[in-house]
Amino acid sequence: MPKPRKQQVSVEATPYYHCVSRCVRRAFLCGHDQVSGENYEHRRGWLENKLLELPQIFAIQIAAYAIMSNHYHVVLFVDSATSKAWADIEVVERWHQLFNGNLLSQKFSRGETLSVPEMARLQIYIAEWRSRLADISWFMRVLNESIAREANQEDSCTGRFWEGRFKSQALLDEAALAACMAYVDLNPVRASMAQSLETSDHTSVKMRIEKAKSVVQPNHSNQQTKMLLPFAGxxxxxxxxxxxxxxxDYLELVDATGRIIRKDKRGAISSTSASVLERLGINQDQWFTMTQQFEQCFRTFAGQERHLRSACEKLDYQRPPSVSRCKAAFG
Structure with a gap:
């Protein structure tokens, strides 16, 4: 039986999480279904637009994403420090962009005076909303529900669009984060939906490459899109x-990895990329395995053994899961 989400997520252990949502019956409800002949490719655009819109409301940023035909991957960064710094009015206004709130929050938003009991009650709501705006479960809920409603309206039907529960993996250190991001960005290449990173539609890596190419004078900050969590060096x-x-370094490493994955192209990890792997403590064989089978390599947690044990201690696990898998991947 799956563990409750609160036993899988600890921002104190790591702010990075890999999440996956799949369509019901893994049907091609966001792509072209060759069996039925129906084409829902435009829904991938819906999902991408909504995914990039939500970080402007939530205290959650996107490190990587890939939208496929019947599922999508996203690597999220929970920015709890930012949510704690929001003023009460900002929390209310952000929540109102998602939901109607209540009579108290609407009066507060309009600048009307609230009585002491009303203000005390509103503070309870604000504390709850502040927490939800930094919660990956609420982020995924808002994202999936909006797309499901839009798709069901288009199909003139009701019922589930996504499987009932999204999958999440905690990325406990830099090595796990890099491997997972590369795994996500290379999804279209592995699935033969794209021949290169530049043609991988609806992915974060394509957005990063297009932004970097658009800058005439190379500059680290200007080369990065504001829609995604930046690389800090x-x-x-x-x-x-x-x-x-x-x-x-990341783009070169992912590009080199993609050339190896492609069976029709000869490629190898460059010496520059190899130095990045060395710093991360990953050998080339481990890197190649993780960037092709990250979901299969790990369950709830991914990272070095010491980071795994630390995270499980914070979450009150009696016995850390997948210790052997983490040892095999990260040494």
Whole structure:
């Protein structure tokens, strides 16, 4: 029986999570179904637009995503520090972009005076909404429900569009994060839906490449899209918020990996990319396996053994799961 989500997510252990949602019966409800002949390719655009819109409301950012024909992958970064810094009015206004709120929150939003008991009650709601706006379950719920409603309206039907529960994996360290992001970004290449990263539609890597190419004068900050969590460079003192890696290193590493995955192209990990793997503590064989089978390699957690044990201690696990898998992947 699956564990409750609260026993799988601990922002204290890691802010990064890999989430996967699949269509019911794994039908091609977001792509072209060759059996029925129906084409729902436009729904991938719906999903991508909604996915990129929600981080403007939630305290959750997107590190990587790939929208396939019958499922999608997203790597989320939970920015709990930002949600805690929001003023009460900002929490209410963000919540109102998703839901109607209630009479108290609507009065507060209009600037009307609330009595002491009313304000005390509103504070309870605000605390709850602040928590939800930094919760991956609520993020996925809002995303999936909106797409399901739109698709059901188009099909003039009711019922489930997505499977009942999305899958989540906690990415406990930099090595697990890099491997999972590469796994997500290479989904269309592995599925033979694209011949290169540049032609991988509805993926974060294509968005990052297009933004980097559009900059005439190379500059680290200007090369990165504001729609996604930025790369902050290699770990160092006074590290800014972002993915602990250089954008150029990541793109080169994923490109080299994609060339190896492609059976019709000869390729190898370049010496530059190999140095990145060495810093992450991953050998090439481990990297190649994880970027093809990340979901199969790990269950709820992915990372080095010490990070796994630390996370499980915070979540009150009596026995850390998948220790042998993490040892095999990260040493």
């Amino acid at each position: 290699n770990p160092r003192d006074n590290m800014p918020s972002g993915i602990p890696m250089r954008l150029t």
